[in-house]
Amino acid sequence: MNEQQIIYPTVEVFFFDLREGLGDSPEEIEVRRRNFYEKIYGENTYEQGDYPKFCDRDNPTQPVVLLEKGSESFPNGEDGQYYPVQLGDTYALVASYSGKFDAHGQPNTEPHTIQPATNHPNEIGIPFGNFQGKLQERLHQKTPTLGQTWLIYGKIPDPNADLTQVAQQCYQQMVANPNWHRDCIGEGSLQGGTLFEIWHSDSQPSQSAHILIWLFPASKDVAAMREEVPASWWDFLYLFQYRHKILWAYAQSRYLRKQLKQNFVELKQKSDRTQILPQEIDQGKIPGRELQNILTENLATMSNYTVDLNYLDDQRRNIDINIQNYRDRFFYMQQKYPNSDLQCLGKFSESEIYAKKYQRQITADYENLQPGLTVLQNLNNTISGIIHIEQTKVDRRLNNTVAIVGVGLATSSLAASVALEGQNPPDTHTDFQFLTDPAFTISLGIGVFSAVLVAVFLRFRR
Incomplete structure (x- = not known):
């Protein structure tokens, strides 16, 4: 695969943190504010007052820009910035990095050669692997609670370049163990550039990645490109927020499902024990106090089961709502960019193997586990009846x-x-x-x- 050149290569990350969840106390919300703040400015900076405070609000009806001046530029001659915002119950951050400014303090528009990483463990691809590492350092190697999406873009000066091959070279610098044919969701276009969407899954969740590669043709003016990409941030912020909320809710549902299934196994054992309780009582093997203890344990189990089941239903509704929000934002973007092809982005909400699959799975889990609550209630009623007798x-x-x-x-x-x-x-x-x-x-x-x-x-x- 021939090495290609790219002008003004840029790596951006859309970073999403949960600000508040159902039932969170003011103290828990404050901890989340501190954690998000220190992902930008570093450990132990929240109380020192050396950096600007956030202007977040409770229950805002509109998005809130968290810094009074909007964005925070990177120091030391680096062409990069932070742009933190609040989207309802979510903190979101766009962090962008385009390398060093030139000798005149202007954006560097000299061509960069896309160089793949070597087999040496300390070597990374240039420029995107290097830029990704710089951004991770700027975010103090922190990971988001909801998820993140990487956007890499630039102008390809060769009008005859195979953009699919160029995109593969860029993608290989962003993930470990890349597999283009498995991970590439689709190809489209936006604002005159070619858009590729990749979803790299890994057995280690921290190594999974959602990536957009946006390559502009040789005819594109660099200054126009530098304006148009940030102009699309709000659309991407909303779209990716809904996407990561769906994935986060599904991940939460997997944990709840595991807990509920473990409780269901205990229910089966308790049910079997209840069948022989009258015989054991007649034989004097179980005193009345032990019956009271069994009932108390069952009531605690029922309480935990009910709470987990309700949380599972909450996650089901979260997925339903955010799928619809994703569709609405996608439809809005189609109307906003009429000469673009965004169908690759629409696959997430419409394909049977992505969001719809999560929707079906969590609905089936709820319906399968909900009868366990009835079993618990019947068990408790039975034991209460025995105690009464x-x-x-x-x-x-x-x-x-x-x-x-x-x-x-x-x-x-x-x-x-x-x-x-x-x-x-x-x-x-x-x-x-x-x-x-x-x-x-x-x-x-x-x-x-x-x-x-x-x-x-x-x-x-x-």
Whole structure:
């Protein structure tokens, strides 16, 4: 593959961080603000006051530019800038790098040769691999919470160049283990340039990458190119925000699905145990207190299961909403750039193997896991019923005992009163001669006999 030249090569990254999630406290939102801020200015810079503060807002209805002057330029003669914004509940950042300014402090428009990386581990491709590394250094090697998209662009001075081959050379500098035929989603056009969309997946999520390569023809004026690309930032910011929210929600749903499936396995074990509870209770293997403990554990499991299931449904709705938002923004871009071909960008929301697949999968997961909540409720109702029955048995035994003792005491007292009527009371409190009196013995026997009769009657009554 022949080496090609490129004029004003530039690498940009669209970087998205979650500002606030459902139920986040003000303290958690502040931590996220600090983390996003320090991705731009470095560790421990948030409190020092050496850099401008963000102008973010709660629940804004319009996008918010976070810096009063709009963007922050790179120092030391480097042609680059940060442009941080707030899009509702999301922090977004465009960071752009085009190398060094020329000797006059102007953008360098000299041609660069696209040089592939060697096999040496410390060698990277030039210019894009090098520029990508510079941007990562500027972002202090931090990664976003929602996701990021790389945009690389430049002007190809050779009018006869094979732009697909040039795009492959650029792409190979951006990822490890590149596979063009697997990763290239499609080709289109925008503002007179040729657009390639690549989605590189890797077993290591940190090595996955979403990349746009935008190559302008030899006839394109460099100054016009430098104006037109930043003019499209807002469209890309919105479009990529929706894309990464969909992917993030799907990743969250995979974690929730794993948690719910583990809980479902526990439910099966608890259900099997519940089937033999009555037998174990009859055999005296499970005391009432243990039943209460089992119910308490089940209630905690049901609470966790309900929360996770609701979060799963939240992610399902997030995907639905952001797919529609993506479609609306894509339609808007088609109207805004009528002479462009953006169908490669539309594949994400319309193809059966991207967003629609995530939509189907998370819906199926919710429908499959939702019956587990019913199983938990039935388990808890069953155990509550068993506890109620056992408590009723205990209460009945206690009532029967009280009745037996009460009858025995009442009849013996009555008999003793009748038998001892007219006899002298004991002389002192230490005089126990009445215990040998036949009347006392008879009254005691009557009481015992009455208690036995009541016990036999209650037993047969049951």
